[in-house]
Amino acid sequence: MTTPSHPASAAAAGGINSLSDTDRTRNPNSESSTLQSYQHLFRPGFVHRRLYVDEQIFHDELRYLYGRTWLYIAHESELPQPNDFITRRVGGRPLIITRSAEGKIHALFNRCTHRAAIVCREPRGNAKGFICGYHAWTFNNEGHCTSVPLRQGYGKTFTLASTNLQHVARLDSYRGFIFASYSADVPSLSEHLGAAARLIDQWLDRGEKEPVVVRSGSMPFLVHANWKTIYDNAGDGYHPPFSHESMLKMFARRYGDVDMNYYGSDFDKSPMYSKNLGNGHTFLDQRPEMHKLSAWKRQHVMPGYEAMEKALIERFGETRALAMLDTATGSGMNLNIFPNLLIIGNQIQMPEPLAANKTQLTWFATTREGAPEEINAIRMRMQEDFPSFGEVDDSANFEACQEGMAYVPEMEWIDIRRHHDTEVGTPDPADHLWREPMSSDLHMRTYWQRWQELMNAGATQALKARGESS
Amino acid sequence: MSKKHATGTTQFDLGFYDRMAALLEKWKHLGEIPVDQIPSREVIDEITRLLYLEARLLDQHRLREWLALFSADGAYWIPADVDYRDPRHTIAWEFNDRRRMEERVERLETGQAYSQIPPTRTVHLLSNIEVMLAEDDTLHALCNFHIQTHRGHDTQSRCGWCGYVLRKENGHWKIMLKRVNLFDADLPQGNLSFTL
Ligand code: FES
Ligand SMILES: [Fe+2]
Numbered sequence: 326m327t328t329p330s331h332p333a334s335a336a337a338a339g340g341i342n343s344l345s346d347t348d349r350t351r352n353p354n355s356e357s358s359t360l361q362s363y364q365h366l367f368r369p370g371f372v373h374r375r376l377y378v379d380e381q382i383f384h385d386e387l388r389y390l391y392g393r394t395w396l397y398i399a400h401e402s403e404l405p406q407p408n409d410f411i412t413r414r415v416g417g418r419p420l421i422i423t424r425s426a427e428g429k430i431h432a433l434f435n436r437c438t439h440r441a442a443i444v445c446r447e448p449r450g451n452a453k454g455f456i457c458g459y460h461a462w463t464f465n466n467e468g469h470c471t472s473v474p475l476r477q478g479y480g481k482t483f484t485l486a487s488t489n490l491q492h493v494a495r496l497d498s499y500r501g502f503i504f505a506s507y508s509a510d511v512p513s514l515s516e517h518l519g520a521a522a523r524l525i526d527q528w529l530d531r532g533e534k535e536p537v538v539v540r541s542g543s544m545p546f547l548v549h550a551n552w553k554t555i556y557d558n559a560g561d562g563y564h565p566p567f568s569h570e571s572m573l574k575m576f577a578r579r580y581g582d583v584d585m586n587y588y589g590s591d592f593d594k595s596p597m598y599s600k601n602l603g604n605g606h607t608f609l610d611q612r613p614e615m616h617k618l619s620a621w622k623r624q625h626v627m628p629g630y631e632a633m634e635k636a637l638i639e640r641f642g643e644t645r646a647l648a649m650l651d652t653a654t655g656s657g658m659n660l661n662i663f664p665n666l667l668i669i670g671n672q673i674q675m676p677e678p679l680a681a682n683k684t685q686l687t688w689f690a691t692t693r694e695g696a697p698e699e700i701n702a703i704r705m706r707m708q709e710d711f712p713s714f715g716e717v718d719d720s721a722n723f724e725a726c727q728e729g730m731a732y733v734p735e736m737e738w739i740d741i742r743r744h745h746d747t748e749v750g751t752p753d754p755a756d757h758l759w760r761e762p763m764s765s766d767l768h769m770r771t772y773w774q775r776w777q778e779l780m781n782a783g784a785t786q787a788l789k790a791r792g793e794s795s
Numbered sequence: 796m797s798k799k800h801a802t803g804t805t806q807f808d809l810g811f812y813d814r815m816a817a818l819l820e821k822w823k824h825l826g827e828i829p830v831d832q833i834p835s836r837e838v839i840d841e842i843t844r845l846l847y848l849e850a851r852l853l854d855q856h857r858l859r860e861w862l863a864l865f866s867a868d869g870a871y872w873i874p875a876d877v878d879y880r881d882p883r884h885t886i887a888w889e890f891n892d893r894r895r896m897e898e899r900v901e902r903l904e905t906g907q908a909y910s911q912i913p914p915t916r917t918v919h920l921l922s923n924i925e926v927m928l929a930e931d932d933t934l935h936a937l938c939n940f941h942i943q944t945h946r947g948h949d950t951q952s953r954c955g956w957c958g959y960v961l962r963k964e965n966g967h968w969k970i971m972l973k974r975v976n977l978f979d980a981d982l983p984q985g986n987l988s989f990t991l
Contacts, residue, residue: 542876542886547983549949571908575901628870628892629807636808685983690886698809702883706807706890713889714902717910717988724947725909 363780370742370766372773374730377551377739383681389783390664390776391416395495395504395517397666397675398422398432400539400689402501403449408466411449414677416665418507420493421445421455423466432496432505433468438488464490500529501537502666520602520758524660528668532652535693539673541705544712545687548720550727552664552678553776555686558719559661559669560607560768562599563743566592568722572714576625583625587614593762600753600760600767605663605775607768615657621650627706633699640697649696653703663772672708682727686720688712741769806868807892812883818972819879822937822958832927834934839926842936842961845968850919853990858900861990866962866969869893873975873991888980888987899990908988915946915989923956933971934961940975946986953991954978 363382366373376382398415404424411422412435419435421444437444437457444464445455454465463472468490476483495506497514499522504514515522529537548555558564566573566588576583587595596613615623621634637646655670667674673689690708692701730739744750744765753760761767834842845864852861865871873888874880882890891899902908923939936959944951960972975991977984 541884542880542981544875544886544888545981545983547985549985568909571902571905574905574907575898579898579901626894628890628895629811632806632808632811687983688886692884698812698883702807702809702812705882705884705886708886709888709890713988714898717986718908720986721910721912721988 362784363777367773367777368738370745370770371738371740372769374734374737374739377554377727378681378731380681383551383678385780385784387417387678389787390779391418391507391678393506393508393511393779393783394664395497395506395511395514396664397502397662398493398505399503400501400537400673401430401498401503402536402538402540402694404430405540406451408451408453409449410445410452410466412445412447415505415675416507417678419443420505421466421490422503425467426453429467430496430498430503431467432493432503433464433490434493436491437462438470438490444490462488468492500525517604518662519604519606520756521604521606521608521660521662524602524608524658525668528656528658528660531656532649533693533696535695538692538694539689541690541692541701543687543689545685546712546716546720548684548686548723549682550684550720550723551681551730552676552684554723554726554730555676555684556661556664556667556772557741557769558723559659559667559674560599560609560772562592562597562609562763562765562768564719564722568718569715571718575714580625582623584615584620584623593764595763597763598760599763599765600758601771602758605772607661607663607771609659609661609763609768610657611659611763612657615655616651619647619651620654620657621647624654624707627703627710629699629703629706633703636699637697649700650703652693653700653707655707661768661772663775670708670711671704682731688716741766741773745770809883812881816881816883818958818960819881822935823879825937828925828927832929834926834928838934839924841968842926842934842959843924845961845970846921846924846936846938846959849970850921854917854919856914858903858990862896862900864970865893865896865973866964866971867893869896869970870972871896871975872972873977873987874980876981877976877978878981888977888984910986910988913946915944915986917989918943929960932962934968935959936961942991944989946989949985951985955980 366376396416398420399411399413399422403411404422407424407426407428409424413420413422421433421435423431423433425431435443435445437459439457439460439462442457442459444457446458452466454463454471456463461474462470465471470485470488473479473485473488493505493507494509495511497504499514499518502525511517565585573585573588577586597611600608600610602608634646634650637649641649658668660668665675665677667676671691673691675687675689677685677687679685690705692704744761744767750759750761752758849861849864870893871889871891875886875888903911920941921938925937927935929935937956939954939956941952941954944953955975955977957976958974959970961968962971
């Protein structure tokens with residue numbers, strides 16, 4: 326048996342890692358059970374297909390999971406100037422995220438307090454306030470209602486303050502990453518991030534530590550799959566040599582022993598690992614291979630590889646130029662902060678659930694403020710590389726999984742048991758966090774445990790509220 | 796690391812990006828094409844035939860022949876924005892130099908590129924073709940496109956406009972740049988792993 330510091334193996338009753346006869350015998354297809362509990366949808370090492378295809382569970386997730394935990398909503402650099410705003414859906418909710426004239430960040434529901442119309446219909450801009458297009462109720466960028474036409478029609482007791490736009494319940498940020506919670510009943514952001522915060526630090530503090538800027542556009546992928554079909558993959562260290570064989574083969578043929586070639590043999594023996602950070606967050610660390618020597622030198626080429634390297638060496642000398650290029654290459658980190666922030670390479674991904682079988686996965690590109698132009702150009706061409714040659718095949722596989730889950734009710738279970746029973750996991754000597762070999766399904770077991778905590782608590786609370794109101 | 800050097804590939808140095816910025820500026824503000832920049836009828840015919848040939852090769856998945864239409868310093872570009880933003884600090888769906896275009900084709904040829912198993916079926920329709928003389932003996936060609944696609948259970952259409960920079964080499968027009976401007980380039984895209 327594993328040590329107690331292995332949270333995903335803690336035998337939470339009915340969890341993925343324990344088994345009782347009631348779990349075995351309960352009918353997972355009975356819809357009425359949804360509100361009470363999801364426990365019958367889990368078996369040790371397996372999760373039920375309904376978790377990925379069921380519309381009711383999807384709607385429950387929007388309320389109990391996305392409605393009751395911290396969500397990543399934006400990066401502060403997306404709002405560089407006073408009065409800048411962006412609009413975006415996060416966890417289903419349309420938001421207006423603003424920076425006030427004083428520089429303070431606000432997150433408002435983009436929903437008119439009058440008849441519910443979406444107030445701001447532009448993706449981004451700079452404005453002191455917003456006029457709803459329907460009856461012209463007007464709000465400033467802190468959410469205060471500043472004008473209601475023909476106000477006398479609402480009677481003498483009416484106040485503008487009663488019709489302010491609604492703020493999210495909690496708003497906080499960590500080193501530029503802005504998080505919101507739609508419920509006030511959540512622990513502090515730092516408690517929520519826990520061990521993940523230190524890895525955000527490591528991601529930010531690479532190389533010359535210029536501030537990360539998220540204003541270089543994005544690649545929004547529309548994937549016909551459940552958000553968790555995609556989330557599974559964010560920590561799936563098993564698939565790279567197989568899903569991405571075409572890319573690895575082509576690069577190896579052309580350029581020999583370049584990046585990711587370390588997946589060529591039994592990579593579970595490599596120093597790369599998968600780690601449980603707690604609270605559903607996980608980490609895949611490829612740095613022990615990728616950054617063993619020079620990540621840049623080991624990198625396969627991208628447009629501008631030779632020209633920019635030459636220019637930088639001329640300007641900064643070889644040592645400094647190569648160090649800068651190493652940082653531009655990619656972090657070797659896959660940091661998954663449950664449920665909607667995935668930091669991969671030099672990109673920030675946000676998976677946004679659209680329907681039980683539809684997700685928008687947005688890859689935000691990042692530059693470094695004040696870095697040489699050559700470095701940022703290399704970062705752009707490098708960040709196009711994997712989406713173009715790898716993510717496309719991942720997406721095809723996500724959609725293939727979704728189809729199999731949706732259309733074969735005779736086969737109910739999804740396998741997430743890799744390294745569950747091999748007993749090769751061990752606490753990291755440095756921080757005592759549980760780690761397993763690279764190809765483990767530890768990521769899935771970890772986030773599913775958090776999923777159950779949030780969903781069961783949400784369902785219980787909803788049941789209680791229903792009881793009180795009847 | 797000599798294995799990494801390919802001869803003749805576009806440099807993608809800062810000078811290249813300056814030229815791209817100038818090109819975007821020109822295309823962004825393009826109005827009526829000045830009479831003295833309109834090439835001869837024969838040249839317009841040659842370019843039109845080249846664009847139609849390219850469309851046919853793509854629809855028939857003849858990617859090696861498609862590659863041969865590009866110059867050794869050719870580039871293939873699908874922006875992810877609709878604002879003519881500077882590619883030095885803006886991500887694109889694709890911004891390939893010639894070498895990357897070859898990698899693209901070679902990857903598909905492995906038979907293990909799952910996003911193209913089965914391959915996306917396409918029909919390229921071109922219209923609004925305009926050709927104009929540009930600096931350094933190059934030509935610019937603009938056209939609107941509509942690509943009807945089908946893969947899996949999904950029939951979709953993609954449209955937008957293409958901007959080409961072309962140069963005559965040994966009596967043949969070669970593509971130095973193909974910029975595919977999806978009209979919804981900044982919005983969620985499904986499978987874009989076929990060649991547009
Ligand atoms: S719905 Fe917004 S003013 Fe009426
Ligand atoms: Fe992948």
